[in-house]
Amino acid sequence: MSGRDVSSWRGRFEDGGDDLPIDETLPRRREARALLGSLLRPYRGIVALLALVVVVENVARLSVPLLVQRGIDHGIPPIIDGGPARELLLIVGALSGVVVVQAVSRMFFLRRSGRVGQKVLLELRRRVFRHFQRLDVAFHDRYTSGRVVSRSTNDVEAIQDMLETGFDSLITAVLTLVGTAVLLVALDVRLGLMCLLAFPVLVALVWWFRTESAHTYRQVRESAALVIVQFVETMTGIKAVQAYRREPRNQEIFEDVADQYRAINEKTFKLLAVFMPGVKLVGNITTGVVLLYGGYRVLGGEMTIGTLTAFLLYLRMFFEPMQEISQFFNTFQSASSALEKLAGVLAERPGIADPDRPVPLASGDGRVRGDVAFHDVHFAYVPDRPVLPGLTLDVPAGQTIALVGTTGAGKTTIAKLIARFYDPTSGSVTVDGVNLRDVAQSDLRRHVVMVTQENFMFDGTVADNIRFGRPDATDAQIRAAAEAVGADGFIEALPDGYDTDVAKRGGRLSAGQRQLIAFARAFLADPAVLILDEATSSLDIPSERMVQRALETVLADRTALVIAHRLSTVQVADRVLVLEHGRVVEDGSPEDLIGRGDGHYAELHRVWVESLA
Incomplete structure (x- = not known):
């Protein structure tokens, strides 16, 4: 865009392209x-x-x-x-x-x-x-x-x-x-x-x-x-x-x-x-x-x-x-x-609608195991430009999966489909064998939690932000969640501890501190499936190491999908999926993929190790 030409910026508004929809x-x-x-x-x-x-x-x-x-x-x-x-x-x-x-x-x-x-x-x-x-x-x-x-x-x-x-x-x-x-x-x-x-x-x-x-x-x-x-x-x-x-x-x-x-x-x-x-x-x-x-x-x-x-x-x-x-x-x-x-x-009708007769996600004993499966899933944000061209994937309950791949490979799309922010164009995504289209969104949100890159902090205290997903949580439960992710130390050091007003969307907190509070918020919700979308990408090295130590304990006994550019985060995974253009091109434990020596993940790991030298 040239120095004083703003017509191109105005154009997208003048033709209604950015306006809210009216049928x-x-x-x-x-x-x-x-x-x-x-x-x-x-x-x-x-x-x-x-x-x-x-x-x-x-x-x-x-x-x-x-x-x-x-x-x-x-x-x-x-x-x-x-x-x-x-x-x-x-x-x-x-x-x-x-x-x-x-x-x-x-x-x-x-x-x-x-x-x-x-x-x-x-x-x-x-x-x-x-x-x-x-x-x-x-x-x-x-x-x-x-x-x-x-x-x-x-x-x-x-x-x-x-x-x-x-x-x-x-x-x-x-x-x-x-x-x-x-x-x-x-x-x-x-x-x-x-x-x-x-x-x-x-x-x-x-x-x-x-x-x-x-x-x-x-x-x-x-x-x-x-x-x-x-x-x-x-x-x-x-x-x-x-x-x-x-x-x-x-x-x-x-x-x-x-x-x-x-x-x-x-x-x-x-x-x-x-x-x-x-x-x-x-x-x-x-x-x-x-x-x-x-x-x-x-x-x-x-x-x-x-x-x-x-x-x-x-x-x-x-x-x-x-x-x-x-x-x-x-x-x-x-x-x-x-x-x-x-x-x-x-x-305007929501693109994601609850079914007329929702099926409960929890089994007869009231628990959600967390078995996640993709069945020939096709998806595109824009017609004729597929992001997932037929993905089939099984994630057993309790397994931690790391999704690795270049930008646009489909990692975040997979996460959004599991959280049902979008529905597949065709195929189905299931949790414990139940098609997510058949589940009420409120039921799904109780059992599937996604930690995004934004780490949004709402007006209120640190404690308010941690209990955001569980308003009835006690102070003891809030502290336990913060301790689990290693956030208790810096929170106690704040002027009013857990009662400190984060103010201006977390402006008083560092990026790493906001990330840890977002972790604590998700962990307190205690979901069966936890999705970490680039969740450690904004952490400094000390904070990341602290989170790494907490992740192994916190992710135990739950299904987790981790999306991260840093391979240090991948080390907590039981299984790594390497994606290219919406397809799984490598699948195995971190050790197995590194041992192959000639794969995409092995190359990424080699470069990462050299960067630490």
Whole structure:
């Protein structure tokens, strides 16, 4: 990629290649409406009550000009003539009552709608979070964490805006438009019909704004997601960014997507710059015509001053909703786009699904022995590019297998298939003779544990991270697991021992220490099958030696698959499998393979021994 060319980076987002999936075969809007309906369904009663409250509030508001008219025409003249102020006082009292009704209605609406809105958003966040956790590893391998963050935060916030202000604005606007139109005609038919001549112009403006803004606001959501993606990924990989001096380059990319976001937002302001003044222009022209014609009729005795005043107040109310409608469309378009994306994600089905009638992995005595077998397993991440072209393999219970081979040979793929992060394209993987497709994932996870390269540390204490797979583990069990992998010494040396907060994903711990805690986490789970995927590759020599001493004890009486570049780890294995292009080309104990002298493993061992000299 050249110095300032970021188009190639943007391209993969602009064509949707990195976006979270939305099933194009489903009507997006129907799915979005169904999602919103399912969220609001438990609150049908309170939503209906809130709608009634809005009606009461708007009826009270619409009564104000009529009371003003009566005050001018019937309350003030008697006082001018020296009569009692009783009529005017009654009207002022009625106005005060109307204001109180409006205030109480608004207060009730805001409190209850806010509560309902937050409950709806809580349920939406629960669904999104639960669904993202249910989606298989293949999904998370395909899509960036920034996109996932955007869906679960940015899009939910857009829906929050609609729930908090959108529906209220829409109901108020519709009631005001209909109510004022009826009252304008009721006050004076000729003048009312004259005012309503402006209505088709307003409808045309609203229709134009709605049509033009729909696509623009969808682009706004996409651009906002790009900004979040770039920010999250840069901050997540900040060590690599700084190590490779990528700050200027990443700044370029971020400024590019941020400028794209700015440009698309400017489009929305251009639309508003036409729509809002257009509505005001039509409103001012109509008001001028009413003043001229209404004033002429007042002078001619055909209309009272109070009626003209009420007419002008209603006319102002008639045009006010147009601004609310524009704001509603702004909110609605953003929320619609967000709802469609969330509905699309929630419609995504996990590639790894539990069977309708799961078979228990444990035998009659409640134990899982750990016999692992591959039966003519074919697998490919990408169609027509096989990784495993028909693997058949038997691993007896209690045996420790070391998988050796170059990058791309299929070692990690075998581990992922045993953990059922993926399913074979064809063939089957079994544990104790049970096809993993027939086992509930929760059951499988209890008995098959995989320690990956990442060694992710969650917020919390060291003890919390060790008991991650067994929340009910006692402090004694946690210490025993740490001692088994040789982690107890450095943990006790930490400021608060096992209660030390690891902070920032284990940033206070060295790579070797994080690895040992990940080991302790897996050992505490006490699985029948333990998979170590490059699990010692990040350890320094002293830490690795400490783990080597612990592994022989910890791996006893369980099936284990070890994937490591360092041959020192392979020495604990009972059996070594050398893989090339998804096929087993060498199979035997470490001693047997070294003794052959001419094999791939023997050559690797020779090079390793020379490197130690």
